Amino acid sequence: MSRARNATAARLHESAPVFAALGDPTRLRLVARLCAGGPQSITRLSADVDVTRQAVTKHLVALADAGLARPRREGREQIWALETRRLAVARQTLDEISGQWDSAIARLRAFVEG
Amino acid sequence: MSRARNATAARLHESAPVFAALGDPTRLRLVARLCAGGPQSITRLSADVDVTRQAVTKHLVALADAGLARPRREGREQIWALETRRLAVARQTLDEISGQWDSAIARLRAFVEG
């Protein structure tokens, strides 16, 4: 197995939880709000979404577990900020999937036509 | 709301199920196998994964529901192939999220420093 394939496998392994975290609509919405509005408190985020504050907290923890967000204490409130590194890894994963697929299709066509 | 924001919202809405589909480890693995090996039958895909054939079938259906794969009948076996369009949309979503976030950070820094 080549070094490239190892890197791919590692990226795949790292990406699954990220995709899972982004897979929930409410969570994806929270991510979008964090993007548009910058770092925000839990209560402020809760205003943009139609679930309880506690539900929002759970989602934020889920995002943190996936490495997508990070909290920071600030007085009596907790400010959540996005973490873009894992996001970049996930993007690379999608890139590679598309790329590999295109190559596979090309090889298949060559095989059929040749 | 600008046209760009509408497009973003639509992309977000369309991307959540895709991310959810990619979020399961087994499913992501199947996608990877489909990439590496091109279109394959269910039984062949089942060999690469440590769950039952029926479980694999369910996962493939889930991928199809998310618009990520499509089956094609071929004699007594069913060949599954990847569908890259939705994948591209998901990639664009990630791009936009990263981009928006970077802009937000830049604005924030300008505000703090100015």
Added chain:
DNA sequence: TCATTACGCAACCATGAGGTTGCATGTCTG
């Protein structure tokens, strides 16, 4: 024709995820 192969369908099960309510705790602010 008959065994084998590849698959579909349905019932069933266990677990975890998303959500809620209720209450306790810590932090401002007047």
Added chain:
DNA sequence: CAGACATGCAACCTCATGGTTGCGTAATGA
């Protein structure tokens, strides 16, 4: 200090999801 505000913690509920087993059926090939 007292009330208001932001959050943490825990119990609880419901339902979708990932998985299994069992069996029926269509295509294939010797």
